[in-house]
Amino acid sequence: MDFDLVLAHGKILDGCGNPWFWGDLAIQQGRIAEVAPPGTLRGRKLIDVEGHFVAPGFIDVHTHSDLSLLVNRRAESAVHQGVTTHVVGNCGMSPAPIDEAHLAEMRQYWGRISGQPEVDWNWRTFDEYLRTLQSGGLAINVASLTGHAALRMTVMGLDDRGPTPSELDRMKKLLCEAMEAGAFGLSTGLVYPPGCFASTEEIIALCRVVARYHGLYASHIRGERETILDAVAEAIRIGREAGVPVQISHNAPKFGAPCDATANLRLVEEARARGQDVTVDNDVHTDLAPALTGGLPQRIQDRPAAEIVALLQDPAVRRKIREEIVSDRQAAFGPAGLLKHGQWHRITLLHAPHSPETVGKTIEALARERGQEPFDVYFDLIVANGHEAEAIFDYIDEANIRLLLQHPAVMICSDGEATAPYGFLNDPPPYSPCSYGEFPGVLERYVRDQPVLTLEEAIRKMTSFPAQRFGLWDRGTLRPRAWADVVVFDLDRIHDRATNLYPHAYPFENYPHNYPEGIDYIWVNGVLVVDGRSAQHTGALPGKVLRHRAVTST
Numbered sequence: 001m002d003f004d005l006v007l008a009h010g011k012i013l014d015g016c017g018n019p020w021f022w023g024d025l026a027i028q029q030g031r032i033a034e035v036a037p038p039g040t041l042r043g044r045k046l047i048d049v050e051g052h053f054v055a056p057g058f059i060d061v062h063t064h065s066d067l068s069l070l071v072n073r074r075a076e077s078a079v080h081q082g083v084t085t086h087v088v089g090n091c092g093m094s095p096a097p098i099d100e101a102h103l104a105e106m107r108q109y110w111g112r113i114s115g116q117p118e119v120d121w122n123w124r125t126f127d128e129y130l131r132t133l134q135s136g137g138l139a140i141n142v143a144s145l146t147g148h149a150a151l152r153m154t155v156m157g158l159d160d161r162g163p164t165p166s167e168l169d170r171m172k173k174l175l176c177e178a179m180e181a182g183a184f185g186l187s188t189g190l191v192y193p194p195g196c197f198a199s200t201e202e203i204i205a206l207c208r209v210v211a212r213y214h215g216l217y218a219s220h221i222r223g224e225r226e227t228i229l230d231a232v233a234e235a236i237r238i239g240r241e242a243g244v245p246v247q248i249s250h251n252a253p254k255f256g257a258p259c260d261a262t263a264n265l266r267l268v269e270e271a272r273a274r275g276q277d278v279t280v281d282n283d284v285h286t287d288l289a290p291a292l293t294g295g296l297p298q299r300i301q302d303r304p305a306a307e308i309v310a311l312l313q314d315p316a317v318r319r320k321i322r323e324e325i326v327s328d329r330q331a332a333f334g335p336a337g338l339l340k341h342g343q344w345h346r347i348t349l350l351h352a353p354h355s356p357e358t359v360g361k362t363i364e365a366l367a368r369e370r371g372q373e374p375f376d377v378y379f380d381l382i383v384a385n386g387h388e389a390e391a392i393f394d395y396i397d398e399a400n401i402r403l404l405l406q407h408p409a410v411m412i413c414s415d416g417e418a419t420a421p422y423g424f425l426n427d428p429p430p431y432s433p434c435s436y437g438e439f440p441g442v443l444e445r446y447v448r449d450q451p452v453l454t455l456e457e458a459i460r461k462m463t464s465f466p467a468q469r470f471g472l473w474d475r476g477t478l479r480p481r482a483w484a485d486v487v488v489f490d491l492d493r494i495h496d497r498a499t500n501l502y503p504h505a506y507p508f509e510n511y512p513h514n515y516p517e518g519i520d521y522i523w524v525n526g527v528l529v530v531d532g533r534s535a536q537h538t539g540a541l542p543g544k545v546l547r548h549r550a551v552t553s554t
């Protein structure tokens with residue numbers, strides 16, 4: 001029999017963690033048709049992959065591509081790194097459901113992208129959003145969680161209070177609708193408004209709805225620094241009391257955490273030993289590049305620049321804000337921990353249109369240069385640049401990334417989004433090494449160059465493990481009848497061109513970001529999307545919006 005396509009003479013990685021083997025792989029009508037000894041299969045088209053690795057397409061379980069996929073349906077930064085499926089709706093943020101009365105708040109929540117013409121906001125229900133995603137075609141498959149923030153915003157706006165019983169009922173009803181439409185579960189972002197206003201009991205009540213549909217609870221927990229262990233314990237408690245599996249998102253301790261990652265992983269292990277299904281994902285980058293104003297207390301950081309500047313120009317108010325940052329009573333944004341703990345050498349200026357001479361320097365270096373207190377340098381940069389100053393905050397210790405990578409219950413995610421090096425999404429170029437370099441970076445740095453895990457284990461954490469977690473039983477492995485999401489790569493040539501390691505050299509090594517090298521081919525549902533030999537996207541949009549089967553217990 002001649003198959004549609006045969007990939008011959010590959011080193012096959014099945015995705016389950018088994019050692020690679022020599023083989024041919026046949027694709028027929030979008031699915032894997034056969035796996036056989038090398039040189040034995042015939043196809044109408046045959047590609048000799050010449051001993052390179054053939055693996056299931058990578059599944060990225062934690063992304064924020066909800067709207068960027070509407071702007072860039074080719075999902076370029078994802079497919080070029082071998083990613084064939086994104087999970088969206090993370091950290092409590094999904095663009096649906098939403099109602100008319102709260103649409104303005106929702107649009108503001110998503111920021112600049114919400115004004116793009118491709119983002120028409122014609123959907124209200126979760127189902128309508130999924131249809132919008134599918135309607136224009138997509139290069140990759142997408143699975144979506146329902147964001148707790150969307151439920152809350154629709155029912156009670158951004159109010160800093162608990163819901164009334166009838167409001168909670170409305171949130172449950174919206175969640176039922178989303179689960180029936182194919183949401184894979186509920187996500188929360190408990191450090192961001194409005195998630196931070198929710199009690200543990202509110203989340204448990206909602207997760208009981210998720211449990212009825214056999215969905216998942218994914219959480220950006222209520223603090224990833226000083227309070228990380230309490231926050232992990234809260235997530236585990238929510239899963240236990242509601243009867244849902246728990247996925248703890250990007251669970252690296254951030255600077256200021258009391259212990260290294262072994263402590264949060266121990267809580268996960270203990271829960272698993274008690275019979276609770278708890279797993280973790282993590283990204284392998286130490287940095288994030290928010291606006292400098294992101295380090296300010298939450299109550300003022302989103303105000304108009306002129307207001308913030310006026311506050312910081314008053315010496316007494318400036319002193320008070322400084323005290324507030326250092327005392328940090330509210331569980332806050334992770335990178336703000338660097339300010340609290342005086343880690344000024346870990347904050348490197350990325351953009352400062354009104355102080356261009358500071359770009360590439362750390363706040364510590366600027367303070368030395370100017371003979372000023374680092375806090376004053378920080379505030380002065382905001383006074384000069386408002387919200388426009390951005391810095392790379394290296395708020396994660398690389399040693400924790402290694403610890404997490406080695407743990408069997410931790411899968412790999414990017415925490416980035418599908419983007420592209422042109423057009424609106426690149427204007428200005430975002431600092432998002434994970435969006436372009438996550439998966440090749442793991443293979444290059446943590447498998448090949450300074451190995452902390454085997455190739456087979458790394459691939460398992462990118463494929464069959466995330467597929468199992470989301471119940472995508474026909475993806476994530478190279479077995480007959482699975483959908484043909486397939487990546488071919490050459491481990492010797494793998495090179496991430498999006499990451500610049502801490503401490504940062506200036507000019508920045510890989511910023512603006514480039515596509516990685518060494519990824520040769522990517523098929524999504526059996527259709528070639530990237531021909532890596534020429535680094536060309538074929539323009540094909542074979543991706544599917546995946547819907548969780550709304551099985552309910554009897």
Ligand SMILES: [Zn+2]
Nearest residue numbers: 091220249250
């Ligand atoms: Zn998050």
